[in-house]
Amino acid sequence: MLEFVISKYNFWVYVILMMIGLYAMLAKRNLVKKLIGMNIFQTAIILFYVSIGVKKGPVQVPIILTEHGHVVQAIRATDYLNPLPHVLMLTAIVVSIATTGVALAVLILIYRRYQTLNEDEILALRQQRRETGA
Amino acid sequence: MKTIILIFVVLMGLFLLYGTMDMPGWGDPNSPASTWVSPRYIEQALEKTETPNLVTAVLGDYRGYDTMGETTVIFTAAIACALLLRGATGNRRKEDE
Numbered sequence: 001m002l003e004f005v006i007s008k009y010n011f012w013v014y015v016i017l018m019m020i021g022l023y024a025m026l027a028k029r030n031l032v033k034k035l036i037g038m039n040i041f042q043t044a045i046i047l048f049y050v051s052i053g054v055k056k057g058p059v060q061v062p063i064i065l066t067e068h069g070h071v072v073q074a075i076r077a078t079d080y081l082n083p084l085p086h087v088l089m090l091t092a093i094v095v096s097i098a099t100t101g102v103a104l105a106v107l108i109l110i111y112r113r114y115q116t117l118n119e120d121e122i123l124a125l126r127q128q129r130r131e132t133g134a
Numbered sequence: 135m136k137t138i139i140l141i142f143v144v145l146m147g148l149f150l151l152y153g154t155m156d157m158p159g160w161g162d163p164n165s166p167a168s169t170w171v172s173p174r175y176i177e178q179a180l181e182k183t184e185t186p187n188l189v190t191a192v193l194g195d196y197r198g199y200d201t202m203g204e205t206t207v208i209f210t211a212a213i214a215c216a217l218l219l220r221g222a223t224g225n226r227r228k229e230d231e
Contacts, residue, residue, distance in 0.1 A: 006160075007159030008160070011154035011157055012151060015147050015150045022143050022146060023140065023143045026139045027135075027136050027139045052165070052167045053167065054160065055162075055168055057163060059163075062176065063186055063188065064179075064180050064186045064188065065186070066186050076177075078163060082172040083172065083176065083189045083192055084167075084192065085167070087189055087192045095204075101211050102214050102218070105214070105218040105219050108218075108219065
């Protein structure tokens with residue numbers, strides 16, 4: 001039982017992080033808090049993928065030791081961590097930075113127009129302005 | 135409304151927890167992710183790409199087109215930010231609105 005918990009608890013932590021992010025995205029009314037929730041969600045996914053690449057035991061980071069252009073010892077796949085999740089998550093981090101940046105730019109414009117970031121107040125203001133024709 | 139969202143989120147979490155029961159254990163060297171594709175990359179990357187760092191080899195060589203598309207993403211995001219925030223700092227033209 002304890003062994004089962006130890007071999008799985010990392011996934012459970014990521015599921016909890018994902019739940020926090022999803023709840024913040026859906027339930028919070030402040031748009032910046034929604035954005036932070038999205039970032040927490042993305043962090044959970046990134047941690048999940050990186051943890052897939054882990055191998056227990058005497059393994060090295062995925063950099064092959066070379067001396068004067070020659071391999072020091074024969075390359076065995078079991079001696080190195082799995083590099084593919086790391087590569088995929090590099091791409092995911094770049095995309096998350098891009099989305100966060102554009103979202104923050106949009107939030108700045110929203111704040112300049114409505115002087116608030118609360119979703120309900122923004123919707124009320126929109127309705128009000130449409131009725132008055134402003 | 136918040137209770138409905140909370141129930142939905144907990145339900146999603148329970149589904150995912152149920153899904154983790156089939157996942158390989160943490161750090162398992164015999165997990166499918168470590169035994170199917172990645173050994174080929176680890177063993178052949180140095181020979182094929184002359185790059186000791188495997189992450190760089192995969193990112194810049196095997197997945198070079200993917201990385202090129204990634205730079206397009208960053209460029210698009212930068213252009214979008216620049217267009218959105220044009221004139222947002224310094225002189226605020228509130229009279230125009």
